[in-house]
Amino acid sequence: MISLTPAEIEALLLSLRISGVAVACALPFAVIVATTLALGRFPGRFVLDAVVHLPLILPPVVMGYLLLIALGTRAPLGAWLYETFDLRFVFSWTGAALASAIVSFPFQVRAIRLSLENVDHGLYQAAETLGAGPIDRFFSLTLPLALPGIIAGAITAFAASLGEFGAIITFVSNIPGETRTLPLAIYTAIQTPGGELAAARLAALSIGLAFAGLLLSEIALRRIRKRAVS
Amino acid sequence: MSIGVNLEHTFNDFRLSAEFSIPEPGITALFGPSGSGKTTLVNMIAGLVRPDRGHIQINDHVLFEHSRGINVPVRERRVGCVFQDNRLFPHKSVRDNLFYGARRNPHKLSQDEQQAILAMLDIADLMDRRPNLLSGGEKQRVALGRALLSNPDMLLLDEPLSALDHARKQEILPYLEWLRDHRKVPILYVTHAVDEVARLADHMVVIDQGKTLATGSVFEMLGRTDLPPLSGRFDAGTVLPARIVSRDPKAEVSFLECGGQRLVVPYLGRPQSDKVRLHVRARDVMIARTPPRDISANNIIPVTITKISDEPGDTIDVTMCFGQDADATLLAETSGRPKIHARITKWSGSRLKLQPHQKVFAVIKSVTVNGQLRDR
Numbered sequence: 001m002i003s004l005t006p007a008e009i010e011a012l013l014l015s016l017r018i019s020g021v022a023v024a025c026a027l028p029f030a031v032i033v034a035t036t037l038a039l040g041r042f043p044g045r046f047v048l049d050a051v052v053h054l055p056l057i058l059p060p061v062v063m064g065y066l067l068l069i070a071l072g073t074r075a076p077l078g079a080w081l082y083e084t085f086d087l088r089f090v091f092s093w094t095g096a097a098l099a100s101a102i103v104s105f106p107f108q109v110r111a112i113r114l115s116l117e118n119v120d121h122g123l124y125q126a127a128e129t130l131g132a133g134p135i136d137r138f139f140s141l142t143l144p145l146a147l148p149g150i151i152a153g154a155i156t157a158f159a160a161s162l163g164e165f166g167a168i169i170t171f172v173s174n175i176p177g178e179t180r181t182l183p184l185a186i187y188t189a190i191q192t193p194g195g196e197l198a199a200a201r202l203a204a205l206s207i208g209l210a211f212a213g214l215l216l217s218e219i220a221l222r223r224i225r226k227r228a229v230s
Numbered sequence: 231m232s233i234g235v236n237l238e239h240t241f242n243d244f245r246l247s248a249e250f251s252i253p254e255p256g257i258t259a260l261f262g263p264s265g266s267g268k269t270t271l272v273n274m275i276a277g278l279v280r281p282d283r284g285h286i287q288i289n290d291h292v293l294f295e296h297s298r299g300i301n302v303p304v305r306e307r308r309v310g311c312v313f314q315d316n317r318l319f320p321h322k323s324v325r326d327n328l329f330y331g332a333r334r335n336p337h338k339l340s341q342d343e344q345q346a347i348l349a350m351l352d353i354a355d356l357m358d359r360r361p362n363l364l365s366g367g368e369k370q371r372v373a374l375g376r377a378l379l380s381n382p383d384m385l386l387l388d389e390p391l392s393a394l395d396h397a398r399k400q401e402i403l404p405y406l407e408w409l410r411d412h413r414k415v416p417i418l419y420v421t422h423a424v425d426e427v428a429r430l431a432d433h434m435v436v437i438d439q440g441k442t443l444a445t446g447s448v449f450e451m452l453g454r455t456d457l458p459p460l461s462g463r464f465d466a467g468t469v470l471p472a473r474i475v476s477r478d479p480k481a482e483v484s485f486l487e488c489g490g491q492r493l494v495v496p497y498l499g500r501p502q503s504d505k506v507r508l509h510v511r512a513r514d515v516m517i518a519r520t521p522p523r524d525i526s527a528n529n530i531i532p533v534t535i536t537k538i539s540d541e542p543g544d545t546i547d548v549t550m551c552f553g554q555d556a557d558a559t560l561l562a563e564t565s566g567r568p569k570i571h572a573r574i575t576k577w578s579g580s581r582l583k584l585q586p587h588q589k590v591f592a593v594i595k596s597v598t599v600n601g602q603l604r605d606r
Binding site: 120122123125126127128129130131132136140141144145147 | 313
C-alpha cells in the first residue's frame with residue numbers, strides 16, 4: 001500500500017469538503033427550483049429554466065470570471081457581503097464551494113425535476129380529497145416521492161464538483177490548502193518540471209475516488225428504490 | 231340527508247348538463263356508457279373540476295354555487311373518493327395510507343368506528359405492507375378504507391370495480407353491500423355495469439352524452455326500456471324484489487315469493503325469508519297466450535299487458551304487470567305491484583296479436599334469473 005503524502009491528503013480532503021459543502025448548500029435551492037419548474041405554471045418559467053441551465057452551456061472559465069466580477073471585494077455585491085456578513089469568497093475555499101455549487105446546480109435540478117414529473121398527478125388529487133393542503137402535500141408526497149431523484153441529483157452534482165477546474169481557478173485561484181483541489185493539484189504537478197510522477201499519483205487518486213463514488217451511489221439508489229417502489 | 235346537483239359545463243365540444251338529487255343514504259348509481267360524462271361529473275362534485283355554472287350541495291353545506299361565487303376547496307369538501315386506479319400512495323404503508331385522511335380531519339371517527347371499518351375490510355394483516363405488494367382487490371379495499379376513515383359526508387366511487395377481473399369483483403361486492411347497509415354515508419357509485427347497479431344500488435341516475443336523463447329508484451329505472459343506455463340488447467330488463475319462501479330438500483332450487491307469485495330460481499344459498507333482488511332480462515322472458523304445459527321453464531306467471539312499445543328495429547318491448555284480475559293494470563300503477571318486461575320480435579307480437587289489457591302468461595326459465603343479488 002503506497003501511502004499518500006501530506007499534500008495529497010490535503011488536496012483530497014479539500015476536494016471532498018468543497019464538493020460536500022457545495023452540494024449540501026445547493027440542495028434546498030435545487031429542490032425549490034425543481035419543484036417550481038416541474039409543478040408550477042407561471043410566466044417567466046422559461047427564463048428560470050434557461051438561467052438554471054446556463055452553467056451547463058457556459059464555459060466554466062466564464063462562470064468563474066462572472067463570479068469574480070460580481071463577488072470580488074471591490075465589486076458592489078462582494079463588498080457588501082464582506083462588510084455586512086464578513087463573507088469573503090475570493091481566494092477562499094468558500095468561493096470554490098460556491099463556484100462548484102453553481103456549476104453543478106443544473107445536475108441536481110434536472111434529476112429532481114425528472115422524478116417529480118414522474119409522480120402521478122392523481123396522487124395529489126387523492127391527497128387533496130383527503131384534506132391535505134399544498135404545503136402538506138409537498139412534504140407528505142412530493143418530497144418522499146422525489147427522494148430517489150434528490151439522491152441521484154446530489155451524487156451527480158458531487159461528482160461534477162469534484163472535477164470542477166475552470167471556474168475554481170478563475171474565481172479563487174490556486175492556493176495550496178485553501179483552493180487547491182485535486183484537479184488543480186494535478187494541473188500544478190504537470191506544470192512543475194519533474195512532476196510527472198506526482199501528477200500520475202493524483203490522477204490515480206481521482207480515478208479511485210470516482211469509482212468509490214459510483215459504487216456508493218449505486219448502493220444508495222438500490223436501497224432507496226427498494227424502499228419506495230412506485 | 232340529501233345531495234343536490236345542478237350543473238352546466240362545456241369543454242372542447244363536450245357539453246355536460248346534469249341535474250339530480252339524491253334523497254337519502256344508500257347507494258345511488260350514476261349509470262351511463264363510457265364517455266357519457268360520469269367521471270367529469272364526479273370530479274366536479276369532488277371539486278377537482280370547476281363547473282361553468284350551477285350548484286352542488288350536500289345537506290345544508292353548499293360546495294359550489296356559481297351565482298354566489300362559492301367554490302369550496304377540494305380539501306374542505308369532505309367528499310371521500312375511491313378512484314378506478316386506487317391512487318394509493320406508493321411510498322407509504324397500508325396503515326399510513328388508511329389514516330392519511332383521518333389524521334388531517336378535525337372531525338374524526340371514534341376509535342370504535344375506525345376499528346369497525348378496519349375489521350370489516352379484513353385488512354389487519356396488510357397493515358405494514360406497501361401498496362405494490364397488494365392484489366388488485368386488496369388495493370381497492372385499502373382505498374375504500376382510506377376514504378371511509380376520513381369520515382366524509384359523502385362517498386364517490388368512480389368505477390371502483392372496473393379495473394378488476396370477475397373473481398376480484400365478487401370479492402369486493404360484499405364489502406360494498408356492507409357499506410350500504412351499515413354506514414350512513416350516502417354513496418354515489420359510478421358504473422356502466424347493469425349487474426353492479428342491480429345488486430348494489432337503491433337509486434339510479436342515468437346519464438348519456440353528457441346529459442342526465444332520469445333519476446329514480448333502481449326498480450323503477452331498470453324497468454324502463456326507453457332510456458338509451460339501459461335499452462341495449464343485453465341489459466334491458468327488470469329488477470324484482472322477492473323473498474325466499476323455502477328451498478327444496480336437495481337444495482337445487484330456491485322458492486321465492488314475488489308480488490303474490492311463486493318463483494323458482496337456482497339455489498341461492500340464503501336462509502328463509504331473506505329478501506333478494508332478481509334481475510330478469512327482457513330478452514329472457516317469453517309470452518304465451520295460454521299457460522304452456524310440459525315445458526321445462528319453471529315460472530309461468532299470469533300477467534296483464536300494460537304497454538307495448540314499438541321501437542325502431544325488429545323488436546318490441548312488452549310491459550306486463552303481475553296478475554290477471556280486472557284492475558291489475560290500475561294496481562300496478564298505484565300499489566307497486568311488480569311489472570316485468572319481455573323483448574320479443576315484432577313478428578311474434580303480431581302472430582300472437584298482442585295488445586294492451588290482454589291477459590297472457592310470462593314464461594321465465596329459472597336459469598336465466600340472476601338471483602345472486604341480495605337486498606337488505
